[in-house]
Amino acid sequence: MSNGELTHDEAFVELENVALIYGRGQTQVQALTETRLKIGRGDFVALVGPSGCGKSTILKLVTGLLKASSGYVYVSGREVGAEPMRVGMAFQNPTLLPWKTIRDNVMLPLKIVPPFRQQFHRKKKTEFRDRVEALLAQVGLAGFGDKYPWQLSGGMMQRASLCRALIHDPQLLMLDEPFGALDQFTREELWAIMQDLWMTRKPTVLLVTHDLKEAGFLANRICVMQARPGRIIDDTEVPFARPRSIEMTYAPDFVTMTQRLRELIIANRPQKEAA
Amino acid sequence: MNPQLRRRIASAALIIGFFLLWEFLCRAFNISDLVVPKPSQVIVTLWERAPALWPHTLQTLYTTLLGFGLGIVIGVLLGMLVGVSKIAYDVAYPLLIGFASIPKVAVVPIFVLWFGAGAVPAVLTAMIMSMFPIVVNVATGLATTEPELEDVMKTLRASKLDILWNVGLPRAMPYFFASLKVAVTLAFVGVVLSETVASNRGIGNVMMIASSSFDVPLVFAGLIILAVMGVSLYVIFSLIEMRVTGWAHRKDEFAIG
Numbered sequence: 001m002s003n004g005e006l007t008h009d010e011a012f013v014e015l016e017n018v019a020l021i022y023g024r025g026q027t028q029v030q031a032l033t034e035t036r037l038k039i040g041r042g043d044f045v046a047l048v049g050p051s052g053c054g055k056s057t058i059l060k061l062v063t064g065l066l067k068a069s070s071g072y073v074y075v076s077g078r079e080v081g082a083e084p085m086r087v088g089m090a091f092q093n094p095t096l097l098p099w100k101t102i103r104d105n106v107m108l109p110l111k112i113v114p115p116f117r118q119q120f121h122r123k124k125k126t127e128f129r130d131r132v133e134a135l136l137a138q139v140g141l142a143g144f145g146d147k148y149p150w151q152l153s154g155g156m157m158q159r160a161s162l163c164r165a166l167i168h169d170p171q172l173l174m175l176d177e178p179f180g181a182l183d184q185f186t187r188e189e190l191w192a193i194m195q196d197l198w199m200t201r202k203p204t205v206l207l208v209t210h211d212l213k214e215a216g217f218l219a220n221r222i223c224v225m226q227a228r229p230g231r232i233i234d235d236t237e238v239p240f241a242r243p244r245s246i247e248m249t250y251a252p253d254f255v256t257m258t259q260r261l262r263e264l265i266i267a268n269r270p271q272k273e274a275a
Numbered sequence: 276m277n278p279q280l281r282r283r284i285a286s287a288a289l290i291i292g293f294f295l296l297w298e299f300l301c302r303a304f305n306i307s308d309l310v311v312p313k314p315s316q317v318i319v320t321l322w323e324r325a326p327a328l329w330p331h332t333l334q335t336l337y338t339t340l341l342g343f344g345l346g347i348v349i350g351v352l353l354g355m356l357v358g359v360s361k362i363a364y365d366v367a368y369p370l371l372i373g374f375a376s377i378p379k380v381a382v383v384p385i386f387v388l389w390f391g392a393g394a395v396p397a398v399l400t401a402m403i404m405s406m407f408p409i410v411v412n413v414a415t416g417l418a419t420t421e422p423e424l425e426d427v428m429k430t431l432r433a434s435k436l437d438i439l440w441n442v443g444l445p446r447a448m449p450y451f452f453a454s455l456k457v458a459v460t461l462a463f464v465g466v467v468l469s470e471t472v473a474s475n476r477g478i479g480n481v482m483m484i485a486s487s488s489f490d491v492p493l494v495f496a497g498l499i500i501l502a503v504m505g506v507s508l509y510v511i512f513s514l515i516e517m518r519v520t521g522w523a524h525r526k527d528e529f530a531i532g
Contacts (some may be wrong), residue, residue: 063430087430095423099445099520108441112431174430
């Protein structure tokens with residue numbers, strides 16, 4: 001358990017006794033309760049758990065898309081939303097704009113986020129373009145800048161989506177099951193790319209996933225969540241050295257770890273679903 | 276021969292065949308000019324009366340385009356207003372449908388009452404008729420933006436205007452251009468309607484006067500002019516649509532495995 005190791009000052013992201021309730025009256029749903037989580041700067045944390053346990057809710061709280069019903073969410077020592085912060089986000093669906101080329105799609109955050117926003121018209125054909133090309137090359141999409149999203153395969157679109165999430169050098173990267181809709185081989189390829197991106201850029205990453213192998217391969221820490229009401233019930237360090245390889249995921253230590261997490265999740269399923 | 280060319284030739288053949296059959300039936304059954312004139316006769320009328328018909332044709336075209344232009348401006352603005360928020364969309368939709376389903380012929384007398392006979396009621400009728408499909412389509416295009424796409428923009432701290440400009444409006448473009456094809460045809464209907472009821476110029480007026488003096492070939496000549504103009508406007512806006520929103524009509528065969 002590493003939960004208590006970070007002090008308030010060290011934690012880049014901190015959830016303090018957070019609860020979140022959707023709706024009101026009869027239809028009210030307690031999505032999160034008594035949630036505490038601290039993430040250090042540049043760390044890579046995975047959230048795993050059954051569906052409906054509030055994993056995506058945590059992402060939305062940290063990015064300020066949702067407001068906690070009670071408790072506090074701090075980012076960089078300040079309450080979330082208090083000051084602008086650069087966030088990147090990638091979803092299961094690549095959500096690229098179909099009328100823009102891959103290059104323009106990846107460039108979108110530079111058009112919106114300050115300080116890039118003010119320089120956009122001056123640098124979009126020079127510096128920003130090079131920046132996009134370099135990132136595309138790093139994920140294996142060199143030469144695809146002029147293509148449109150619908151001309152690419154699912155795995156390629158997801159790579160472009162990762163590029164869009166990272167182009168503005170976000171301090172915080174939110175990944176909401178970004179590899180969930182891909183086939184096994186493409187997924188493993190993208191894990192390696194994601195690891196490479198994280199190791200070269202060191203953003204603070206929060207990854208939501210159903211896949212324990214994915215969590216173990218990518219993350220430094222795995223937080224297990226329980227559903228109804230959602231809360232974090234376990235927080236495990238992943239001790240394996242980087243760069244990690246797919247072969248590693250078949251090593252006995254790794255299998256033992258994922259096995260333990262799996263049993264933990266199953267043991268804590270809500271009663272009515274346990275059968 | 277490629278399938279597209281074959282389809283075009285077949286379409287052209289059908290149109291020519293239609294007029295040939297019409298001509299043939301008129302001659303075979305010896306139908307009076309006062310009931311249905313022969314196409315050959317209509318063409319002769321068109322040719323002989325061209326100098327007199329031309330200013331009316333221009334008048335109708337000009338009124339249509341003016342009304343259509345106003346319809347676009349107001350339609351897009353209203354559509355944006357209704358489409359930017361889910362609540363506005365849900366609240367305003369019933370009223371819009373209510374207005375859209377009023378038979379527009381019923382509003383012509385009101386416009387005539389307010390502005391007198393002439394070009395103004397024609398322009399306004401064209402505007403009213405062409406506006407609704409544009410409003411509804413722009414609003415629908417904006418309101419159905421994927422929530423995830425908005426989340427991406429919101430996490431970038433994009434303003435409402437940023438989202439509208441970068442995501443909402445481009446996404447609504449195919450809806451908008453699809454509505455233009457329909458709207459331009461409706462604008463045309465509106466103008467002719469209004470000219471028929473209350474005007475002393477325009478093709479609608481020409482047809483009205485021709486029918487009251489039993490000049491049936493001239494009535495049909497007017498009909499042909501209207502058909503040609505209507506089809507031309509439809510084709511022009513279809514071509515613009517294909518050019519501007521090609522991304523929405525993509526073909527799967529372009530995809531790489």
